Amino acid sequence: MFIEHLRVNKRYSQRTVSIYSDSITELYEFISPAQDESERDLLTSQQIRAYTADSLKRGLSPKSVNLRLSAISSYCNYLVKNGIIAFNPVKRIKRPKESKKLPEFFTSYAMESYFNEEIDNHDLFALRDRVVIETLYSTGIRRGELAGLRISDWDRERGLFRIKGKGDKIREVPVPVTLAGNLGQYLNLMSEYYTDNPGNMLFLTDNGEPMYLSFVNKIVKRELSGKEGFSGKKSPHVLRHSFATHLLNNGADLNSIKEVLGHSSLSATQIYTHNSFENLKKTFLTAHPRAKKGG
DSSP, X not given: OHHHHHXXXXXXXXXXXXXXXXXXXXXXXXXXXXXXXXXXXXXXXXXXXXXXXXXXXXXXXXXXXXXXXXXXHHHHHHHHHTTSSSSOGGGGSOOOOOOOOOOOOOOHHHHHHHHXXXXXXXXXXXXXXXXXXXXXXXXXXXXXXXXXXXXXXEETTTTEEEEEOGGGOEEEEEOOHHHHHHHHHHHHHHHHHOSOOTTOBSOBOTTSOBOOHHHHHHHHHHHHTXXXXXXSOOOHHHHHHHHHHHHHHTTOOHHHHHHHHTOSSHHHHGGGHHHHHHHHHHHHHHHOHHHHTTO
16 A cells, blocks of 8 residues: 555655665565564564664665665655554664765766767767767756656757656756757657657657666666766666756755755755865965965
8 A cells, every 4th residue: 555655656766766665565575484484573673773784784875874874764754654563663773874075076087078970960870879868968957857858758849858757746947058069959850760650759769769867877878888077887877966066066056956856945955065165175275375375
């Protein structure tokens, strides 16, 4: 019932629903040998504490364990609301401490070098892959949001995408002029290549099917591998980090970046201030009289 509640009432994405379902299933598989079937919902803090310790012992990262605990906590809140348990036992659990990891990003020089490389604009797949990278980097949208884009989500007159984000929240994201031009060229070529696009999808696979998440990953990895300045992880999320970092470094305020990224709170956006501090430090060392004198 809880999973159906997430899918129907909360309208969570299939990926989020799967994470919740797997977390709850894993918890019950851990505690079931010591629990009667009729008592499955009667969860205790001791059981969840033991499950947490076992998860860490098995090598799960604190971040992964906390993600599972959040899913289980939501489940317990649902049980409390329906009168099955008296309180949420997860609230008594001390969460594992996560190490703060700064977001990876590509330099603006690396991104410009990539876009300066010439491609065959009459090759549909080459143009599509370039536009996928440009869309991710120029708008900061998530890979799932990109895969779900329909042609009608692009408002050409106003120069923006209408993005359906987490929790089905709609936000508007500006489409830069350069991207708009390349999108238009890509759509013209796509309409000639694919005679049938029943879903009105903006991006399709080689076979003309709606784009899926792992396909987006493959495009990003293939496009950026072997290019100068693209060491380390190559993923849609790193492009999203690059988008936000470069906006901040060029004077955009945090609240505006928050709105474009679709973050629910400003705290999620503040991770991008790390590189901005490095720029501030460089400015100080070259501009302040005492710093220039070595004082």
